[in-house]
Amino acid sequence: MQALIVGLLASCVWTPVSLAQSLGARSPVTAKAHAKITLSVEIPNPVGSKYLNLWIPYPVSDAYQTIENVEVTGNFQRQGVYRETDFGNTALYLRWLQVQGNATVNFTFEVKRHERVVRDLVASEKSPSILAEPFLEVDPGVVLALADIVEAIDVGDKPIVDRAQAIYDYIVDNFERDPRIVGCGTGNVPTFLNVRKGKCADFSSTFIALARSVGVPAREVYGLRISKEAREDISDDYHCWAEFFAPEIGWVPVDPSDVVKFASKNGLALDDPQTLEKREYYFGAVDEHRVRLGTGQEILLAPVQLLGPLPYFMCPYLEVGYESNCEGADLKKMNLKGLTFTAPCHPIVERRSLIGVGEEAPVFSGQTVSGESFDVAPFIGSKYLILSFFATW
Amino acid sequence: MWESGGLQKVSEEYADRDVRVVRVSSNEKREKVSSFVKDTGATFPVLLDMDSTISEQFGIKYFPTTVIIGKDGKVRHVAGLLPEEDLRTAVDAILRRDGQ
Structure with a gap:
C-alpha cells in the first residue's frame, strides 16, 4: 500500500x-x-x-x-x-x-x-467475572518475552489485588521514563522490556500484558491531560494509563508511568517520601487532570x-x-x-447506485459464516430470493 | 434484533413456495455473525461480506436493506428496515401478482 x-x-x-x-x-x-x-x-x-x-x-x-x-x-x-x-x-x-x-x-x-479514587481494595479470593474474561487475552507474541518476569514476580495464587500490586511495583522499580520519545511511545512490550525506557504507552501496555499473564484482567485507557494553566498547544498531552479488574470492586485505575515521570522530572529517588506518596496514590487512583477518550x-x-x-x-x-x-x-x-x-493510497472505485425494481439481480457468491462456499447462481431465475443486507456498526 | 426471529420464520413458512432467504453481513466480524446464527437458530445461508463486495454489487449504502428478487431474476422490491409483518406483506403481494 x-x-x-x-x-x-x-x-x-x-x-x-x-x-x-x-x-x-x-x-x-x-x-x-x-x-x-x-x-x-x-x-x-x-x-x-x-x-x-x-x-x-x-x-x-x-x-x-x-x-x-x-x-x-x-x-x-x-x-x-x-x-x-x-x-x-x-x-x-x-x-x-x-x-x-x-x-x-x-x-x-x-x-x-x-x-477517580478507588481505595480500600479488598483482596478478594474470587475469580474475575465472565465479563472480564476478554481482558485476560495475552498477545502470543509477547508471552515468551514476559516469561522470566512472570517467574521473578512469583505471584503464585495470591489474590488479584495483590498480583496487580506486585506488577505495578515491578514496573515502577525497573523501568525509566525517556522524555526523548515522541508522543506516548509505541506500546511495544518486547522493545520496552529490552531497553527498559519508555513512555506512558510502554508502561501501560506492559502492565496490562504482565497482569493478564498472571490472570488479572486489565485494559488500557487513553486520554488527554488537562493542563492546570491555559495553553496554546496541548498536542503533546495525550496520555494513557491502565485499569485492572478486581472482583467485587470493578475496574481499578493504575498509572505507573506518572509515578516514574514525577520522580524523573523532579530528580527524586524512588524511595523519596514524595515519590512514595505518588506511588501509593496511583495504585487505585487517577487525578482529575485528564479526559478519558477510550480504551x-x-x-x-x-x-x-x-x-x-x-x-x-x-x-x-x-x-x-x-x-x-x-x-x-x-x-x-x-x-x-x-x-x-x-494517509493510505486508496484508489476510488466508482460505486453503483442502489439497485432498483425491474433491474436484473447480480449473480454473486461468497462464504458463509460456517466457512462453506455459497453460490446464488442456481437460485437466480428459479426461486424467489429475500436478501437481507445487514451491518451492526 | 428485529429480524432475529422474523427472517427465520419467513424462511421456514415460505420454503414450499420457492422462497429462499439469504443474509449478507457487511463489515461484521465472524464471531459477531456466528453469535447471530447461534442466537436466532438461522438455518438460511448467512454470508460474510467483509470487503462489501456483495453489497456494492447491489449499491447498498444503508443497513439494513432488504432486496426481494423474483423468480425471473429481476428485482421486485427494495426496502430498508422490514419488520416481519411488512416482509410478509411484500412477499405475499409479489406471489399473488405472479399467481403463486
Whole structure:
C-alpha cells in the first residue's frame, strides 16, 4: 500500500475554567477540574486526493467526567458521531467529498472532570467475572518475552489485588521514563522490556500484558491531560494509563508511568517520601487532570476504516482516498506534535447506485459464516430470493 | 434484533413456495455473525461480506436493506428496515401478482 504525505497543521487550545483542588486529596469530596478544549486540524489538500476521512476520539460523559457545549465547525461535507461495538470507543467522523483547498475542522468541548479514587481494595479470593474474561487475552507474541518476569514476580495464587500490586511495583522499580520519545511511545512490550525506557504507552501496555499473564484482567485507557494553566498547544498531552479488574470492586485505575515521570522530572529517588506518596496514590487512583477518550487495542472504528485495525485510538486518524492510480506516492506515517496520521493510497472505485425494481439481480457468491462456499447462481431465475443486507456498526 | 426471529420464520413458512432467504453481513466480524446464527437458530445461508463486495454489487449504502428478487431474476422490491409483518406483506403481494 502506498500513500502520499499530506502536510498538517494542528493545534489544541486548552483553557481551564476553574482550577482543581490539590492533587492527592483523599477526602470523600474528590478533586475537580473544569476546562474547555479546542482541537483544530488543518489538512492541506493532498495532490490527487478525492476524499478525506477523519476520525477524532470523541470524549463522552461518564461517572467521572461531564462533556458539554460541544461545537464542531469546518468545511467537511459529512459528519457524525459513531460508537464502535467491540470496546465502545466513540469517534467524531468527518468526511470531505470534494477537497478544494485545505480541509479544516475545529472541535470544541468543555469537560468537568473528577479525580477517580478507588481505595480500600479488598483482596478478594474470587475469580474475575465472565465479563472480564476478554481482558485476560495475552498477545502470543509477547508471552515468551514476559516469561522470566512472570517467574521473578512469583505471584503464585495470591489474590488479584495483590498480583496487580506486585506488577505495578515491578514496573515502577525497573523501568525509566525517556522524555526523548515522541508522543506516548509505541506500546511495544518486547522493545520496552529490552531497553527498559519508555513512555506512558510502554508502561501501560506492559502492565496490562504482565497482569493478564498472571490472570488479572486489565485494559488500557487513553486520554488527554488537562493542563492546570491555559495553553496554546496541548498536542503533546495525550496520555494513557491502565485499569485492572478486581472482583467485587470493578475496574481499578493504575498509572505507573506518572509515578516514574514525577520522580524523573523532579530528580527524586524512588524511595523519596514524595515519590512514595505518588506511588501509593496511583495504585487505585487517577487525578482529575485528564479526559478519558477510550480504551481497547486492535480497534475497528465506526464507520470502519479501510486499512484494518488500529493498535490504539487516542489521536485523530486520517485516511485519504485517491481518484486514480497513486503508485509512486510515499507511504509514510505523519507524526506532528504527537498527532499521528496515516494517509493510505486508496484508489476510488466508482460505486453503483442502489439497485432498483425491474433491474436484473447480480449473480454473486461468497462464504458463509460456517466457512462453506455459497453460490446464488442456481437460485437466480428459479426461486424467489429475500436478501437481507445487514451491518451492526 | 428485529429480524432475529422474523427472517427465520419467513424462511421456514415460505420454503414450499420457492422462497429462499439469504443474509449478507457487511463489515461484521465472524464471531459477531456466528453469535447471530447461534442466537436466532438461522438455518438460511448467512454470508460474510467483509470487503462489501456483495453489497456494492447491489449499491447498498444503508443497513439494513432488504432486496426481494423474483423468480425471473429481476428485482421486485427494495426496502430498508422490514419488520416481519411488512416482509410478509411484500412477499405475499409479489406471489399473488405472479399467481403463486
